[in-house]
Amino acid sequence: MTELLQYEFMRRALIAAVLVGLVTPVIGTFLVQRRLALLGDGIGHVALTGVALGLMTSTSPVVTAAVVATLGAVLMELVRVRTRTSGDVALALLFYGGIAGGVLLIGLTPGASNATLTSFLFGSVSTVAEEDIWVVGVLAVGVLAILAIFGRELFVLCQDEEVARAHGLPVRFLSILLAVTAALTVVIAMRVVGVLMVSALMIVPVAAAQQLSRSFRVTMGLAVLIGLLSSVGGLTTAFYSDLAPGATIVLLALAVYCVAVVAGGVLRRATKGHGVAPPSGDPTDTMLQTDRGKVTP
Amino acid sequence: MSDQFSGARTNAPETPPAFQAIDAHAAYDGVPVLNGVDLRIPAGQTMAVLGPNGSGKSTLMRAMLGIVPLTSGEIRIHGTPLRRFRDWKRIGYVPQRLTAGGAVPATVHEIVASGQVARRRRLSLSTKADRAAVEDALAAVDLSDRAGDAVRELSGGQQQRVLIARALAGRPDTFVMDEPMAGVDAENQRALARAIARLREQGSTVVLVLHELGPLENVIERAVVLEHGRPIHDGAPPEATGECARPGHEHQHPHPDPNDPDPRVASTDVNAEIVRLEVPHRD
Numbered sequence: 001m002t003e004l005l006q007y008e009f010m011r012r013a014l015i016a017a018v019l020v021g022l023v024t025p026v027i028g029t030f031l032v033q034r035r036l037a038l039l040g041d042g043i044g045h046v047a048l049t050g051v052a053l054g055l056m057t058s059t060s061p062v063v064t065a066a067v068v069a070t071l072g073a074v075l076m077e078l079v080r081v082r083t084r085t086s087g088d089v090a091l092a093l094l095f096y097g098g099i100a101g102g103v104l105l106i107g108l109t110p111g112a113s114n115a116t117l118t119s120f121l122f123g124s125v126s127t128v129a130e131e132d133i134w135v136v137g138v139l140a141v142g143v144l145a146i147l148a149i150f151g152r153e154l155f156v157l158c159q160d161e162e163v164a165r166a167h168g169l170p171v172r173f174l175s176i177l178l179a180v181t182a183a184l185t186v187v188i189a190m191r192v193v194g195v196l197m198v199s200a201l202m203i204v205p206v207a208a209a210q211q212l213s214r215s216f217r218v219t220m221g222l223a224v225l226i227g228l229l230s231s232v233g234g235l236t237t238a239f240y241s242d243l244a245p246g247a248t249i250v251l252l253a254l255a256v257y258c259v260a261v262v263a264g265g266v267l268r269r270a271t272k273g274h275g276v277a278p279p280s281g282d283p284t285d286t287m288l289q290t291d292r293g294k295v296t297p
Numbered sequence: 298m299s300d301q302f303s304g305a306r307t308n309a310p311e312t313p314p315a316f317q318a319i320d321a322h323a324a325y326d327g328v329p330v331l332n333g334v335d336l337r338i339p340a341g342q343t344m345a346v347l348g349p350n351g352s353g354k355s356t357l358m359r360a361m362l363g364i365v366p367l368t369s370g371e372i373r374i375h376g377t378p379l380r381r382f383r384d385w386k387r388i389g390y391v392p393q394r395l396t397a398g399g400a401v402p403a404t405v406h407e408i409v410a411s412g413q414v415a416r417r418r419r420l421s422l423s424t425k426a427d428r429a430a431v432e433d434a435l436a437a438v439d440l441s442d443r444a445g446d447a448v449r450e451l452s453g454g455q456q457q458r459v460l461i462a463r464a465l466a467g468r469p470d471t472f473v474m475d476e477p478m479a480g481v482d483a484e485n486q487r488a489l490a491r492a493i494a495r496l497r498e499q500g501s502t503v504v505l506v507l508h509e510l511g512p513l514e515n516v517i518e519r520a521v522v523l524e525h526g527r528p529i530h531d532g533a534p535p536e537a538t539g540e541c542a543r544p545g546h547e548h549q550h551p552h553p554d555p556n557d558p559d560p561r562v563a564s565t566d567v568n569a570e571i572v573r574l575e576v577p578h579r580d
Binding site for chain 2: 029032033034035077118148149150152153155156158160162163164166167168169170206210213214215216219
């Protein structure tokens with residue numbers, strides 16, 4: 001680890017990896033609960049157009065990606081609400097528009113090459129500049145602050161949108177807030193794992209944590225631990241074994257998921273005897289034993 | 298509307314009605330579901346909305362809470378037009394659901410505590426009173442010992458009780474429950490009936506969408522029967538002269554014997570109901 005820290009670029013890379021590992025699973029938990037696991041993926045595609053715009057105009061690609069991804073997220077949320085029936089098709093159009101626009105614009109940029117494109121598609125954590133770290137740091141604080149302030153309302157929204165409305169919550173505002181927060185998170189994670197794998201860090205740690213938890217809070221906490229382990233562990237492994245950092249991080253997260261599935265199965269068998277009751281399956285055996293039906297308001 | 302049902306039981310005459318629908322029209326994808334409903338629910342009343350599948354009874358409840366927009370007409374909650382109504386902590390809503398969980402695991406306690414979202418300030422920690430309200434709500438549906446369990450590990454009837462506890466946790470005085478008895482076995486139905494009777498004694502307004510009165514027969518003060526998006530009966534609960542003799546009651550599926558504790562029959566019932574509610578006017 002000390003050898004790692006001797007290099008300026010690795011110190012910056014590690015800071016970026018910690019921020020990514022910390023923030024992505026938190027927003028990912030809400031997205032998974034809302035069954036929008038692929039939203040991050042879509043925003044990632046759109047973010048590439050933002051990156052290209054940054055390169056073309058010689059401004060920070062992280063900043064332009066943040067702006068374009070945010071606009072894309074708002075647009076996606078509006079499309080999702082307006083066109084109930086063909087929502088997924090409309091989103092797909094946006095995804096492909098985003099990635100095609102990005103590829104086209106990068107091709108038009110003097111000095112940008114296929115290597116530039118690849119570094120944004122699949123991540124290039126070792127080329128993170130100091131100003132990038134500042135932008136990413138500010139975004140990370142912003143995302144965590146938004147989730148701390150609106151977490152309770154977002155929990156209700158993601159759990160059951162109809163109930164959120166019956167509580168008088170500003171459902172449209174919260175939906176857009178969640179999408180924008182996801183967009184900012186995509187930009188945070190973009191440099192580390194690339195726009196094509198950005199969603200993996202939002203979803204895979206949560207999927208792993210779900211196997212081992214029965215509560216929302218614990219799932220989120222475990223997901224952050226798994227996210228940090230994957231991003232820092234993956235970066236370190238990639239450094240010593242000369243592997244692609246983004247891919248190593250994602251594969252490490254997937255490995256943790258596989259371990260969690262097995263461990264979760266063993267855990268449930270140990271605590272339940274005959275496994276967990278299916279969500280809406282045959283409830284007779286658990287119900288007759290545990291429902292005493294006493295109601296005393 | 299007859300006078301005997303418009304007077305509030307526990308409130309002064311000047312108290313505005315808990316809910317008021319004025320010529321309410323609503324539609325799903327252009328298909329009309331509510332065709333001019335006028336309804337006044339006085340504060341403190343325990344009433345049921347009955348009707349066949351696709352009659353619009355669930356839509357009416359959801360329109361009264363702003364979940365479904367009206368195409369024309371007006372809704373007032375406690376005297377305030379729906380659009381300007383802000384006192385949402387007075388409302389406790391129990392949606393029609395087969396399960397209480399989302400995609401991420403959540404404990405019974407987490408779900409029940411989330412029912413306080415309308416009364417808690419942002420960034421505030423839970424107070425002693427908040428925690429006590431959650432404990433009371435769990436006790437009211439007899440799930441105190443399951444507070445730390447994942448909701449998805451519970452049976453269908455227990456998950457329904459979690460949803461009711463969530464509504465109770467916000468300490469509202471106005472309840473809207475959409476088929477709370479669906480998928481619940483006979484013993485739990487009687488237990489829920491006692492809980493609703495207790496709410497009535499406390500002076501709460503309770504509006505229930507029901508497929509049949511069942512064990513709530515003695516708790517319900519007034520029943521409105523909808524058919525094709527219009528009330529066709531408003532008054533005393535329909536007499537229980539055999540299941541099929543009730544107004545507007547159309548049977549497409551076998552009913553579980555009320556004495557049969559097997560909840561699987563009831564669950565199938567719910568499935569049929571939910572699918573049908575999404576497709577208005579299939580009857």
